[in-house]
Amino acid sequence: MVEVVSNIPEFKVKYSDVFHIKNLYVMFHEYLAEEGFLDEDQITGTGEGHRYAEVLYLEKHIQKGLHRGGMEMWVWWRTMKMPESKYSGYFRYRLDFDFHVMYMVPHKIMHQGKEVNLNKGEIEFHIRPVVEADYKGEWKNHWFLKNFLDLYNKRILSQEIEKREKELWREAYKFQSKIKQFLNLRTFIPTPEPFWRPITGYDK
Numbered sequence: 001m002v003e004v005v006s007n008i009p010e011f012k013v014k015y016s017d018v019f020h021i022k023n024l025y026v027m028f029h030e031y032l033a034e035e036g037f038l039d040e041d042q043i044t045g046t047g048e049g050h051r052y053a054e055v056l057y058l059e060k061h062i063q064k065g066l067h068r069g070g071m072e073m074w075v076w077w078r079t080m081k082m083p084e085s086k087y088s089g090y091f092r093y094r095l096d097f098d099f100h101v102m103y104m105v106p107h108k109i110m111h112q113g114k115e116v117n118l119n120k121g122e123i124e125f126h127i128r129p130v131v132e133a134d135y136k137g138e139w140k141n142h143w144f145l146k147n148f149l150d151l152y153n154k155r156i157l158s159q160e161i162e163k164r165e166k167e168l169w170r171e172a173y174k175f176q177s178k179i180k181q182f183l184n185l186r187t188f189i190p191t192p193e194p195f196w197r198p199i200t201g202y203d204k
Contacts, residue, residue, distance in 0.1 A: 002092075003140065005153055005161050006131035008169050011176045013125040015183050018107055021073075021119045024182065028077070028097070031178055035171065037079035037095050053077045070121060073101040081171075083164055087157070092135040093168050095175070096128040125179055129172040131164045133157075 032038075032053075039053035056076035062069050081093040104121035133153055139145045153161065179185075 002135050002137075003133040003149065003153065004130055005133045006129065006165050006168065008129045008131070008165055008172070011125075011127035011129075011172050013127075013176060013179050013183075013185070014123070015125075015185065016122040017183075018109065018118050018120050019123065019183065021101065021104065024123075025075075027178075027182055028099075031175065032077070032079055032095070032097070035175075036081045037093075038081070039078070040080055053079050068103045070103040070105040071101070073099075073104065075099050083167065085160070085164075087160060089136070090133060091160075091164050092132045093164070093171070094130040094132055095168075095172065096126075096130065097175075098126040098128075100124045100126075125176075127172050127176055129168045131161065131168055133161070 041052050054075065055078050056074055058074040060072040062072060075098065077097040079095045079097065081095070082088050083091055083093055085091070100123070102122045102124075104119050107118045107120035109116050109118060134140055134149065139149045139152070
């Protein structure tokens with residue numbers, strides 16, 4: 001069992017309007033890969049791609065009657081990143097990302113005189129940042145060091161843990177801002193122009 005030493009709150013984004021589910025999915029993947037949040041196999045150098053980051057993908061198609069109908073979707077991603085510090089062999093960042101889509105139906109709009117196929121529905125995003133310590137179990141599984149693990153984290157590394165929490169908080173906040181920018185929601189920090197395809201595609 002990995003030691004969790006963070007007290008970082010969960011980030012949430014709720015959205016109900018028109019969106020492009022495929023472009024959203026690609027944007028999430030590309031952004032996390034660019035920022036160094038990979039699956040565990042990539043972190044250890046034993047795997048390729050993000051294929052093990054996705055631990056759940058579920059679709060449910062519901063006909064109108066009980067409620068608004070449409071498609072419901074659950075996606076859970078579990079990504080990790082090694083912090084750049086002298087304790088990189090002891091600390092590890094984990095970013096759990098879930099999104100839940102409800103009442104999703106096909107939707108068409110006119111954009112610059114052309115008909116664009118999109119989706120319409122409700123989405124809720126959850127971003128849970130976690131700082132893990134002794135992720136290799138070198139202290140916990142050692143016959144002598146395991147007795148001092150709690151003391152080591154709370155006394156000796158308390159300032160370092162606080163730094164790791166602040167850094168991961170900024171990473172999660174930046175990711176939340178990217179999601180809001182893509183969905184044209186209000187953000188409180190400046191964000192650069194996206195390199196991924198916007199909802200309606202690039203203007204020519």
